[in-house]
Amino acid sequence: MAPIVLEGESLTQRFGGLVAMAEVDFHLKRGEILGIIGPNGAGKSTLLNIISGIYVPSSGEVRLEGRRINGVAPHQIVKRGIARTFQSSRLFGDLSVLDNVIIGRHIHTRSGVLDAIFRRRRAEAELAEAAAHAEGLLKAVSRGLYDQRHRAAAELPQADRRRLEIARALASDPKVLLLDEPSSGMDDADTDALMDDIRAVCAARPDLSLMIIEHDMRLVAALPHRVIVLDYGQKLADGPFEEVRLIPRVQEAYLGRRGASHAQG
C-alpha cells in the first residue's frame, strides 16, 4: 500500500457569505491518479487553488507528506513539490516554448542579479543546464512540441498549449501534479493523444501523484484510479469511477433528480 502524499482535512472555504467548500476531506497516495469531478461551480477549482496556495482555507488543513501547507505562499508550495496547470491555459505567451519550460525550472536555479552581472559564466552555465533539461523534458512530453521550441507559446495550437503547460509544471520535478481540466477545448482525437501523453509521463515517473479535474467522462473513465465527486462544495462520493457513477446522489448532481430516475430506469 503506497503511502499518502497529500491529504486535506475538513477543508472549508468561505468568500464572504458564500461557502465555496464545506468540510471536504481527501487524500492522494503516491503514484496515484485521482480524478475530481462534479458539475460547474461544485468547488473543483477552489480545491486546486487551496492546495496550490492561491486561496488560504477558512478552516481545515492541507498536509504534504505530513507537513501543513495551508497559509504557505504559492511560490513556496512549488518548492515543497506541488505543481499545477490552469483551466484557461496561462502560458507566458510572448516567450518561446523553451523559455516557458526553463521558467518552470526556476526553483532549481539560483542566480540572482549580482550573479547575472558579475559572474556571468556561472549564471550562463546554470541557464544552459536548465535549457538542456527543458529540452529533454519537451522531447519526452511531445516530440511535436520539441520541434516548435523556438516559437512563441501564444502561437501554439490548443492541444500543444495544454502539453506545454504540463511540461512546464513537470519542470519543477514535483511530487504532486495538479491538472485543471487538461482536455477542455479539445476534440476526441486530441483528448486521446493527451491521455497517452499523461500515461507516458506517469510511466516515466512512478512516484508522481496526479490530481485531475475533468469534465470529459471518457477521460475520467479511463485514466484515474479513483475519483472524488464534488457538488455545491461538498464531497458526494469517493471511489473507483465504475462504483461512483452508480450512486444515485452522483447521478442527481449531474443529471438532475428526474434525469437520474430515468437513468436508473
Add this chain to the structure above:
Amino acid sequence: MAHASAPPPARPLGGLLIVALVEIVGAAALREFLLAEDWRWVLVLLAAFGAVLVALERRPALEARIAEAFARHRRAATLLGIAIALVFPFVLEKSSYALHLCVIAQLYAVLALALNFQLGSANIPNFATGASYGIGAYASALLALNFEVSFWLALPAAAVVATIFGFLLGLPSMRTKDSYLALVTIAFGVVIHQLLNNLEVTGGPNGLVGIPAPELFGHSFASPLAVLGYELPSQANFYYLSAVLVLIAIVFAGRLHDSRVGLAWNALRADELAARCQGINTTWYKVLAFAVDAFLAGFAGTVYAFYVGFISPDNFTFLVSVTIMTMVIAGGMDNILGVIVGAVLLTLLPEKLRAFSDYRILFFGVTVIAFLMIRPQGIFPQRLRRYGG
C-alpha cells in the same frame, strides 16, 4: 544547449558588410540630424528614418537578415560601435551644442534602460524614474559640496543612496497593482520633488550651485579636451563619460535580460499568477526591478549634476518620468537597442523642431504617433530569446 540548424556558411563578408553599413549610415544620419540647422533638412531626415521603418515593417526578411548579420558578427559589431562612439565627437565640427545634446541623449538612454527593467521586462508602470534620477543627482552634489567627496566616489555612493530609495518605494508598492501601483509611484515622485523644494539642505527651489567639475589624472572636465593636437570643447569630456555609462547600462541590461532574473521578470509581465505557480517570488522580483532601475538612474543623476554644475528640483519633475516612459514605449519595450534609439530620438526631436516655435510640442507628438503607427510595437520591438543558434 540547442544548436539550431547550422546557418549557411556562405557570405561571411556579406554579413560584415551589412553590419558596417548599418552602423556607419546610422552614425552619419545621427551626425546630420545633430548638425542640421535648416528645418527642411530635419524633416527630410525624419522622413528618411520613417521610410526605413516602413521598409522594415513591410519586409520582415530584411529585418531578419540584418538581425542575423549582427548576431553572427557580434564582436565586430560591438568593436565598430565603440570605435564610432570614440570618433563621433571629432566629426561634430567642434559644435559644443551638438556635443551637449549627445551628453543629454546618452543620459536619457541610461535612464530609459533603467526604466526598461521595470516597464519593458516586468510591466511595472513606474513613474518615479525621474525621482531616482534626482535622488542620485542631489546625493552626489551634497556629498561633493559638503564633504568635498570627489566625483569618482560620489558616483557609486549616489547610486547606492538611490537604490535604497528604490527599495523604499518598491516595498509599499507591492501592496498595489497596475494603475494603483502607477499612482503610488507618481505620488513618490511628487513627494521627492516637494522635499527637494522645501528642505533646507537641498537649497529649496534655488537648488544646489557650484558643483565642481570632475577631475581625472589632473585633467579637469571643465577644460577642453585635446587629443593629438585636436581640441574638442569641454562637453567632450562628459560625452565620453556618459558613453561609458551607456556601455555599463547596456552590459547590465543585456546580462540581466539573458539571465534567470530576466526570464522571471518576463514571466511576471506575461502572467503574474502563473509566475507565482512556477515558484517565482513575484514580490521580491518586483522590488528588485525597482532597485535596479534606481541604481542606474542614480548613476545618470550624478553625471548630470557634475555636468551642469547646478541642479534644482525642476530638473526632476514628473514630466521627466513621463518622457522616459515615452522613450521606452516608442523605442520598443524590452529591446535594448530600441530603448536607446527611442531615448536619442526623443531627446533630439524637440531641440531640432525649434523652428516650429509654438507648434514644437505639437509636432513632437505627431512625430511620435507617426512612428508608433508605422511600428506599433515600438521602433525595435522585443525579440524572442535564441539559445545556441
